[in-house]
Amino acid sequence: MSVDVSAPTAASKEHRTLHSTTIEAPADVVYDIIADVSRWPQFFAPNVHVEQLEGDAQRERIHIWATANGEVKHWISRRELDRANLSVTFRQEVSQPPVASMGGKWVITPISPATSLLELYHDFRAVDGSADGEQWIRAALDRNSAAELDGIKRIAELADRLDELMFTFDDTVHVDADGKDVFDFLDRADLWPERLPHVARLDLTEKTPGLQVMAMDTRTADGSVHTTESVRVVFGENRIVYKQTTVPALMTAHTGRWTIVPADGGGVDVTSRHTVIIKASAVEQVLGEGRTVADARAYIHRALSTNSTNTLKHARAYAESRRG
Known part of the structure; x- marks a missing residue:
């Protein structure tokens, strides 16, 4: 009201x-x-x-x-x-x-x-x-x-079910290269359709430096394509946070971040973090009759982890190719 x-x-x-x-x-x-x-x-x-x-x-x-x-x-x-x-x-x-x-x-x-x-x-x-x-x-x-x-x-x-519906996970890759080159790869998301095989389309606008609005079509491992819209906030050259403002049907919320941290012995550790809230009412509709929230957690974790790990690996290849 x-x-x-x-x-x-x-x-x-x-x-x-x-x-x-x-x-x-x-x-x-x-x-x-x-x-x-x-x-x-x-x-x-x-x-x-x-x-x-x-x-x-x-x-x-x-x-x-x-x-x-x-x-x-x-x-x-x-x-x-x-x-x-x-x-x-x-x-x-x-x-x-x-x-x-x-x-x-x-x-x-x-x-x-x-x-x-x-x-x-x-x-x-x-x-x-x-x-x-x-x-x-x-x-x-x-x-x-x-x-x-x-x-x-x-x-x-939903407070009594929140621990079941909301979860966070990380994927980390070590990169034997300069963190600035890793950051360049992650920051220039407008080039991802050329650099990442799982990104079919990406439109990015950055009217204010460090504040990015983007729409992306992503291919998952099963061949389906998901359209998402996100806002990203860029902090320096070591952190990018984002929120999907349009999410797939299985979720009510999806936020994430990329962090670049100097590693012992040289190079950097690059981490992709995802936090998701599952839309319980959509589980059977999307995954099939009899499927549970636990099935949805596994499905979402696998899909997001596969894509973010692929992005990290391509960022590593890009940065390591620029050494020296």
């Missing part, structure tokens, strides 16, 4: 909104989801990546990358976490246009031991008080707040 709670005076440039939902889960479960930003990219559809810059159990400073009205934005926020009162307040340090300032508060109210009301408040100002800016912000808040509330509701109500 979305409610406009702006002050009624037409001269006011500050606007307020309220979005809410009822969740069939205990209030402390809901609070824990909101408090742990490390898992937001898996839980919240708009969130691409979140990094905690500093903080403890009461206060933190975080950097957020997220989609808004089809664009990728990023900002730094400060948060105050209040477990006793089941609330989290937040305020953007520096906002991106058309947002001049934004803050708000998550509030969880127990309705019963097993049911909670979750409310998400925002206050904001548009750059120069622009009406177009206000409309853009409201549309983004309505879309993203609904997606975040839906994500929290879905995860909280």
Whole structure:
């Protein structure tokens, strides 16, 4: 539910909104989801990546990358976490246009031991008080707040199955070469159709350096082709993180990262990490009658590991061929 709670005076440039939902889960479960930003990219559809810059159990400073009205934005926020009162307040340090300032508060109210009301408040100002800016912000808040509330509701109500549905795994390859050459291979994903046999098509745009949006057709071991869309954030020359914004039918979320670390004795170790949440309702539809979540885990692990390991091996061949 979305409610406009702006002050009624037409001269006011500050606007307020309220979005809410009822969740069939205990209030402390809901609070824990909101408090742990490390898992937001898996839980919240708009969130691409979140990094905690500093903080403890009461206060933190975080950097957020997220989609808004089809664009990728990023900002730094400060948060105050209040477990006793089941609330989290937040305020953007520096906002991106058309947002001049934004803050708000998550509030969880127990309705019963097993049911909670979750409310998400925002206050904001548009750059120069622009009406177009206000409309853009409201549309983004309505879309993203609904997606975040839906994500929290879905995860909280699946809390007892989350360990079964969510899993992470790594693939690592040692490369006897300069890490910069490995990075070049991974960073230049626009060249993957020429460099990787399992990539049939890849369209990449990078309007802001280090922020890549891409659509890719990937061939799996069984010959089928999957289309995915991703946002990638590039950090220096040793780490690339990404989130698939369009995922295959078996998943509700897929995030990953590439890391390049100097190895003892020379060269680098290159690791591909995947984190996936399985869509339980799609398992039999995709894999066949009688198939289980365990079957889906094995299938997804095998498919993703095969492709990422092939990418790592080709990156190794590319980098090692450039030695000297």
